Amino acid sequence: MSATVVDKTQEEGLHEPHPKKNYLTADHTIKSWLLTVDHKRIAVLYLISTTFFFFLGSIAAAFIRAELTNPMGTLLTSETYNKMFSAHGIIMVFFFLVAVIPGVLGNFLLPIMVGARDLAFPRLNLLSWYVFMAGGTCFVIALMMGGVDAGWTFYTPLSSLYSNTPITLALVGVFFAGFASIFTGLNFIATVHKMRAPGMTWFRMPLFVWGQYATGVIMILGTPVIAITLLMVAIERMFKIGIFSPELGGDPVLFQHLFWFYSHPAVYIMLLPGMAVISELMACFSRRPVFGYKFVAFSSIGIAALSFLVWGHHMFVSSQSVLQGIVFSLISFLVAVPSAIKVFNWALTMWKGSVHFTTPMIYALGFLGLFVVGGLTGLYLAAIDTDVHLTGTYFVVAHFHYVMVGGTIMAFLGGLHFWWPKMFGRMYSEFWGKLSAIIVFVGFNFTFFPQFILGYLGMPRRYHYYYFAPEWQVYHVLSSAGSTVLGIGFLMPAFYLTASLINGKRAGRNPWGAKGLEWEHADSPPVTLNFDKPVVVTGPVYDYDAEKDSEMIRAGQRLVDMVKGEEEK
């Protein structure tokens, strides 16, 4: 992205810091981290905390997969098993997936990408991390009190009257995490509207920013609904005020409407930021502008808008009327269209490009493969008739893991590997990076593909035993074996990325040869105010030249050949 640097040093009284300090070295005290209002430091705080929650959730997943290798179970009681899948779901959804890309990559990059020095409300940003941690702490305490057993969906009246586990505390935890999400969304929207650098028009914004913007809209419109809904469950639980329980005069299905009114859009809170990352990766490593930029940008907005009108497809068999079900089914098919557009445009981005097979690109290609399967299997669940048999089975489990893990986590890892040199100024080992991307992709498919078949065969989700169907065991064993591979794939980055902080090569400003303000005009790691001097954007986004890029490689190759030839003579 072309931009000129305006030297306002004189008028604003800024001085070139000497020796130059970046945001990491600006201050070293713990207090300076915990009270920072620097969006980049808050992103690092989010990185540490979401990684912690990811490992916590993964441990629960490991127990689930180990237990399911045997139709009668061998390790856990049913009560503990239920607590395991509840912990896995709640942690992964509310304390990892929803927060990870906006919290880490969004916080770090959004201001830099629009040419701002920070988000619109830096203190609100810090508060969002504290609120997130308060929520996380509540849930960890609930875990230490024995854990909750109602599943991440908290269906009433099981959660409100029947469960004897510390549900109220868990609900309070999720309630807090919801506010963290609202604050982040608010910040992103305000920043995109008001903080763009001069010349940074809407259609010069990287698609990453468009994606985060659409996510922010869903966050502030959807999250309050889930917050108040969970609060109502807590009120019913504590004071026996009838809202959802028919014994007290409430309506249990009302909860599902309110819950999914948020939780379906929440799927896109998790996915849109991932799609946003993929647009950047495809452009950079194809050395091409994203194909159909405007279609990709508006498809994010389209998804955000339609996502609020499809919640009923989670409730096709929950006693809503036939007509209601059919209408929700129709709209669910429509929401698939913008996603399809994105996939084709990403693939077309490589057309006449100059494709670099780097670690982030391999993650991005892995994302495409998994997301296509995840998206297409959504058709079975949007089609009201096929959903009847598949809803609540492992088919659904496989589907949303393809979308959430195959989509969001692949995109997050791709994005983390892409911007790691920018965030910490160091390169990691490309060998280990590529290997981890391939292991994650293979392990993932082994884990979750068999679950599609299990679901079609009729294995309900959240079943601890399946002694009545020993023929299902073979798929469970495959899935558990795959999850071991997947686990190794996820562990590897933790080691080589950490190692890179100590002995990684210095990255320099733009190790990938990428376009964008963060690469061309900010240091790695960036200084506290992001840019040495204010920037003015003068050119279009993604001004890559694939032909020149490839020609350079060929020229380099010819040079090498020539030198070799000379040596041989």
Next chain:
Amino acid sequence: MNFPLMPPQASEHAVAYDALFWTITALTVIFTLIVGVMIYGFAVKYKRGSSADRRNAQSHNEKLEVLLLVVPTVLGLAIFAWSAVNFTSVRTPKKDEMELFVIGKRWMWHVQHMNGIRENNEMHVPVGQPIRLTMISQDVIHAMYLPAFRAQYHVVPGRYTSLHFTPTKPGTYKLLCGIHCGTQHSEMVGFVHVLSQQDFDEWLESGGNRYTKADRSMEQVGADLWKEKGCGNCHQGTDNNRAPSLNGIFNTQRTMTDGSTVLANEDYLRESILRPWDRISAGYENTMQAYANSLSEEQVLSLIAYIKSTGSGATPGQGEYEQPVRDGRALDSSSKSTIDIANDRASAGASQAKELTN
């Protein structure tokens, strides 16, 4: 080791279902291949440094985008329409359905036949007979899930839901719970036994399963409850100033005190027994006692079966209740609704049960 790929296909709907299922699967495979080939092809051809022609590269193409917009939309709408037709047909009650009552409770399925035979975690049905399950939960939400019939519906506390299927192959199939309902959720399982009509008749004849012999049909149980609770003290053969008569009330439109009308279906009857203050018939006062905590779901179902046996819609039934004469109108018996047919069958069940006890 074998790798099963399909659940048994044992109902009419299962066949229609699988046709759609495998069509979507074919589409999924085709689209995955298209995208896969595009990605692989581009990635290889345009690998960095390759000598591919990169001139005249486009970064947008409106015509192509419209094509990418229209093709998935059209295919999607076709699948949607097919699935909506399938779904509507499976949710529409068939004419000659046999009605069974299901109560879900943590953690077992309780099934009751019209003639009073009860089963736990088992369900016996005759092959080829359209079945209607009228279901309610006693505690949390469960889901009646019959994978071999591709049939599933939630069993909700506080309201009746229904599930319709027509078994086509004799055999034993899984009966599962599809919604997490607490500790022993995965043990809330049982079997559906689809029997030939002859075996089913014999099974009924011998009193159902071996644990409980049905001595009274559901309506008889309901009639006894009716007497025991003294319902007839107020609800008499004809409307009086204390309460309306319930003779033939089932499936009729009722006018409430606020002028609205309500169809007197199972849900309305249940609501009026348990929480009568919610909706009061026009011309009456809120004097009835609530039975919310003194009747089980099973007893409520029996009472409803009894009320239904006195006739439904505008058709008199064969119950022992005095025939209704309301507002001086003679009751027309020419039109028979599906529910009447179910009622006739219920009465047949009742007489059969009587025979059994003799």
